[in-house]
Amino acid sequence: MRILIVEDTEDVADAILSHFSRQGHVCEAASNLEDAAHFLGLETYDLVILDINLPDGSGLDFLKKLRASKNGVPVLVLTARLQVDDKIDALDFGADDYLVKPFDLRELEARARAVTRRKHGANEATVSVGNLHCNFAAHSVRVDETDIELTRREFILLEAFMSNLNRVLQKEELYSRLYGLTGEAGLNAVEVYVARLRRKLADATLEIRTLRGLGYQAVPGGRAEKPS
Structure with a gap:
């Protein structure tokens, strides 16, 4: 897969990038929404891993604009928030799944596989x-x-x-x-x-x-x- 990681916490972004790269995926990382938009304008991705709280705005607002532009790339949202309303907002704005921080990288990988399989219409591994x-x-x-x-x-x-x-x-x-x-x-x-x-x-x-x-x-x- 080709994955875009949008996360401003450096150690979290590095851990995700290293984990997926070791599994054979091609990854790019953006620490803010401006860079994320730039990457998405240049390349086609199989998955976007998107943090909610970013230095130049809300990941949810970014997701909403992404879907409004008819970009259907699978998006897995990362959030430190536990409120049910936040999770509902993420799904309503077009997220394919979400994961609450802190998380296990193995679970993130499993959810990423599931999201991309569903997007391609494949229910089995x-x-x-x-x-x-x-x-x-x-x-x-x-x-x-x-x-x-x-x-x-x-x-x-x-x-x-x-x-x-x-x-x-x-x-x-x-x-x-x-x-x-x-x-x-x-x-x-x-x-x-x-x-x-x-x-x-x-x-x-x-x-x-x-x-x-x-x-x-x-x-x-x-x-x-x-x-x-």
Whole structure:
């Protein structure tokens, strides 16, 4: 997943970022609403973890504006408030879930997985396309009954394709998922990882198409495109 963490308490933000990065997710952190709006204007995210109390305003007001602009990115709200009304406000303004501080990072991770699965219409941890079975929570992949070993970035790429079946994904979008905003490789790295993924999923009923000048598209029903 690509995650934006909007939290002004430095040690909390660092702990969340480190935890999700270790799980193979690409994360950016914003300490205020201005920076958060800037990030959301530049990139597409799978999840926003949003604190309520921020130095330049209310996270709830930010969430309300986000939904008013028809941005449907999943949002998990962090709050130090225990009042029921605050929780109701968060959900009414468009939050997908909330978590009260202090919290266990493992619970935050579990809630993040649940929120993004619901958003993609998947109620189970395992998402299947024909004979290809991917468990996002366990980072496991099977083709028929054979386990497929993927690297962290190969799994990120497969997750992007599985969550966006039939949608054309631009090379730049895939690159940002793999490397974040501060990329450490050239755009050609996307081609390398797509080629590796195709080889490993050669027997899967998933075709990863190259659309020249547009990007890549994962289509269910066929065999994966054979490497040349």
